[in-house]
Amino acid sequence: MDAPVLSIEDLASAFGSNRVLTSVGFELRERETLGVIGPNGAGKTVMLNIITGILSPDRGRIVFLGRDISRKSVVDRARMGFGRTFQIPRSFENMTAYENSLVGAVFGAGRTEKSAGTGVCEILDLIGLGGKKLDPAGKLGLLDRKRLEIGVALASNPRVLLLDEVAGGLTESEITEIMGIVRRVKDSGVSVIWIEHVMQTMLHGTDRVMLLNEGRNVICGLPEEVMSSGEVEDAYLGSGIHARTERRG
């Protein structure tokens, strides 16, 4: 087995007395899509924010290609090869789809505007925004905005792509399309961490699935194994019931 692209070691994070992550640790391999599931409040997005440097953890290390990057800034990590999408698309609304992606290519991948142009256009074609390159991002629909999120992240030429609920709110066929895009991205040599609630994407669109619950990773393995393990049901239903009864008692 190759050395992992990214290894997360014992992350912990708390907002005041509210402990969001107690201990999260896992490895992301070369050309792998790792699905992350877990109930609301399990700490999935917080974990992503820590990995990209938006939040800093109270404890733990993030090792990227053998280097400890725990103290690097958001910008440094973006330039090193972390591309991410946001649950609620954060596009540059007054800029066109093309310009949005150009930002990723120029500042994330460190290219010049001139040399990046063709590559950016190809990415927009790949993600299905080929005909809307010059549409302002603010005028795009939800699916197109989610596509653009992926496009901007890809334009920054990432080694690791972090997807935060890109399939949420989309129709069945749109989800299939997004899964196709993610697969092609992975095949091009990018490792992907994909947070999602839509089970279909986790079952068919990932190589491994990790369950996050109450701030720790409970189980990690092949998608079918994890889904049928009973832990998932526990996390989504069981522990919730326990917690509620405990609080009452």
Add this chain to the structure above:
Amino acid sequence: MLQTRSSDHAPMIAPGHRVFGIKIGSAAVVVIVLALLPLYASEYAVSVGILIFLYMSLGQMWNLLAGYSGLVSLGQQIFVGIGGYTLAMVTQAYQLSIALSFFIAAGISVVFAFIVSFPIFKMSGVYFTVGTWIVSEAMLVFFRNWEFVKYDAGYNITVAYRISMPALYLGSLAVGVGSVVLVFLILRSKLGLALMAIRDNEGAAETRGVRLYRTKLACFLISSVYTAITGVVLYLNITYVKPGAAFGIDWTVCMVFIAVIGGLGTIEGPIIGAVIYVILRQYLYNFPGISMIILGVVAVAIIMLAPAGIMGVLRNKFGFTFFSVGRQLPAGFGSIRKKAAGRRGRPS
């Protein structure tokens, strides 16, 4: 948008070059017509023109800060004051040339802006705004108590008496047009791409690798230097410099008015805003007691009716822009542009 149309005829050439040429041409004609104004217009019209161009420059520079990099400064009068006082000291106290004062004003303001950036860039949002204001108030107090500049007495800038009105007009025109060209070139550059991203979403820009601090600092330095240069010309027109007026917040209040009324985050906005502001203010001299109230009412009315400013309405409703800083697709992708343009079907 205008450029997209031309690609219908010349799909393989980088689209929009022809329209770009037409725009440059018409802009040049406008500048020439304006430059010849002293030959055919009244002295009063020329004096109003001077003010319009200088205030346009001030508005343009404030807009570069607030409209693009999100730095809402209430302290830009610092640099107007530096410009005015540099002119006074260089030409009166040292009897040196006016030309030299431009360079010295630029030099002093870039150093000063760089030094104050350390404390005030540690603050963000409203705190930054208050911080800049405090620095400018401190400058005012400092100048009032500084022997070198004759305390509160101020200076008559006598060299300015020898400058003819047409010469001053041409200088102001150069400063005004220069400010537009400067902002246009910045927005077309890599710095501009970063600024537009910051304008739209600061957090997202950072996640995409845009260095916020460096970008904003560059913007602050450029804006400060050009405001100081504008200040030199302003004081050639005013001919008398005094701390209270030079470092007064009135300067920044009118910059805000011009940029907000015209449309924040657009190049055209401060041009429109400056024309409205200067003409309105000339007219309001007839109502000395209530002129500020009327100005305030106009500002509130426009902000309520058109929060994005006049240019914002023109752009959002009608897709109109003159100074297009949008990026064009690389050559091979020109045909797609045509399709996209057709679908958008915006009236031009």
